[in-house]
Amino acid sequence: MFIEPTRKRNEILAVTITGFGKFLFMDFLNWKLPFILLAISAWLIYVIYQFRRNPEVVRQWGFRLDTFWACTKFLLPFGIASMLAFFAIGYFNKTLNLSWHIFPILILYPVWGIVQQYLVIALVAGNLQDLKYRNIGSAAIILTTALLFGLLHYPFWWLIAGTFVLALLYGFVFLKVRNIYALGLFHGWLGAFFFYTVVGRDPFVEVFGRVF
Numbered sequence: 001m002f003i004e005p006t007r008k009r010n011e012i013l014a015v016t017i018t019g020f021g022k023f024l025f026m027d028f029l030n031w032k033l034p035f036i037l038l039a040i041s042a043w044l045i046y047v048i049y050q051f052r053r054n055p056e057v058v059r060q061w062g063f064r065l066d067t068f069w070a071c072t073k074f075l076l077p078f079g080i081a082s083m084l085a086f087f088a089i090g091y092f093n094k095t096l097n098l099s100w101h102i103f104p105i106l107i108l109y110p111v112w113g114i115v116q117q118y119l120v121i122a123l124v125a126g127n128l129q130d131l132k133y134r135n136i137g138s139a140a141i142i143l144t145t146a147l148l149f150g151l152l153h154y155p156f157w158w159l160i161a162g163t164f165v166l167a168l169l170y171g172f173v174f175l176k177v178r179n180i181y182a183l184g185l186f187h188g189w190l191g192a193f194f195f196y197t198v199v200g201r202d203p204f205v206e207v208f209g210r211v212f
Helices: 004-030 031-053 055-061 067-094 102-131 136-152 159-178 180-197 203-208
Strands: none
Touching: 004 031, 031 055, 031 203, 055 102, 055 159, 067 159, 067 203, 102 136, 102 159, 102 180, 102 203, 136 159, 159 180, 180 203
């Protein structure tokens, strides 16, 4: 496949800028919903642009259905084990915070999960693998990506630890079977239950406020 090194490096830079935007707009200014909507819209426009320019680039990012089940088979055992661990930790730590709010989050969060997996896993891990930058091996790529993914969830230590572990798996799976849909779906569902069980937070209220 023809590789465009400049485009791939610029994409990694754009992901870094988006990460700084997360800290500024979501964490410091508390503009969670506007930033999420802006990030999704901007990157969706970029994906559409690249698809019209060269559909193979988008497939290489993992926006494809033919590898969905192969990717899911890698993720399913870990997903089941994680869910059991979440409820056990939440029960013993008394952080279970289940409510009807989890249902819209289970629908909406996979969309945000796909965006996050696309940015961090596809554009960072995938591009580093394609670029073979300074002959970095797969293990170093996965570890670097996991550290970045964990740090993006600062200052919530439970989230940093959880997303770091998940990103190790996601990076490993993506470098073997590129499928962003499966990764985003698992990220969204596991992330939703992680919030309502281990962390004891309600992301629905944090994003939309107490409007219902």
